[in-house]
Amino acid sequence: MSVNSGWGRFTWGQAEWGEDTTLKTGWGAQAWSGDGGWGDLSDQTISLTGVSASFSIGSVDVPDVIITPTSFEITLSQGEAFVPVVLDTTLSATFSVGSLTVNDVTMGLTGQQVTAALGVPVVADMTVGMTGLDLTLSQGTAFAPNETVIISGQEITLTQGTAIGSSSQEADLTGIAATFTLGSITVPNDTVIVSGLSMESQIGSIIGLGGAVANLTGISMTSSVGSLTVEEGLGLTGISFNASLGTITTIPDIAVGLVGQSATFSVGTVNIFAYGNVDPGQNNSYSNVSTGTNNSYSNVATGSNNSYTDVAA
């Protein structure tokens, strides 16, 4: 609150004590430390520096006022709405096809055509159980229209095994039999020479172990000459046969009477020596038997009238 009258209306030096007229000259007429000297109240040059001031607008506290406007009219019109669309070109999308699980589906199929080709099977090594095979070989018939046909002979060699007789056993080998049959020959125009049949037999060896006795039987063979059937006229050569009779020495009938051989077994005799213990506890006494030449004796009669008495023990 400012003071307009009385004490304090001026600052110190502005007016005389109790006066309300301000001094225009002298001390106090100027402000302290002015540019003019003491008592100098002339014009003075004053260099002013910029003055700045800062202003700030304070806040206005407007109390709530209820305004009730009247006679207002508002006209509204609906404009167009624009929605801005911004395309982001940096966006990228990756699409992948997922799996498809197909449940049982009944489909009406039309006819299908399949072309199949049979491959070539490769069979590895296999064991095949085969039933018995019978093989029958027979010599065919040779037909010789214009040439000389020579049928080679059939040859077989038979060897009798070795009989080994051991211990008390006797081994009897049965004979070996072979039958040869010469085939037939039909000869229309030519000479045919049928070769003979040959056979070679050997008797085996016998090995006798210990005292075994083995008897070998002989080998017998029967041969017969085949027949020749001639159906057409053939220019056959002559058949020659040479036979020579050996020399026979006239031998009268001889009867040989063999007698058996006998051997005689003899059993020797053995001497038996059986002793009993000699009782050394008795006072046995003996005397030497005289070996002189004066001993005499007489034969003991062997008749039935002999009598004797036991010798006292």
Add this chain to the structure above:
Amino acid sequence: MAITSAICSSFKQELLQGKHNFASSGGDTFKLALFDSNANLGAATTDYSTSEEVTNTSGTAYTAGGETLTRSGVGLTGTTAFTDFTDVTYSSASFTANGAMIYNTTTGTASSTTDSVAIIAFGGDKTASNGTFKIEFPANDATAAIIRLA
């Protein structure tokens, strides 16, 4: 019942069959069995049997089956072939024997055979009483050997 000295007939047949070998080396095994007076032995005997075989009255000198003989080999003098054995001795013997049988236990390389060879009669009971019972075979020659074939 009696014991008669003889070559067993079956032995003669078997000999011709080559079943007996008396060679001193590699021959068959022959045994000598003793029998009492109740035995019936002779040429018809074919096999060894324990029937009426000697038994010890004391001690163990004699064993059933008899003693194995030692072959003296086979000899030939003139027309007589012969074979023999070495003596057999039973020590500390107590038994009575009336005869003996020689039989082959390995006839024809077989084993445990009982083929009789010869029967030997002692001529009576021979008794040893805790003494020595000795069977002395004859000389091994053509005139005395225990088995001779002339």
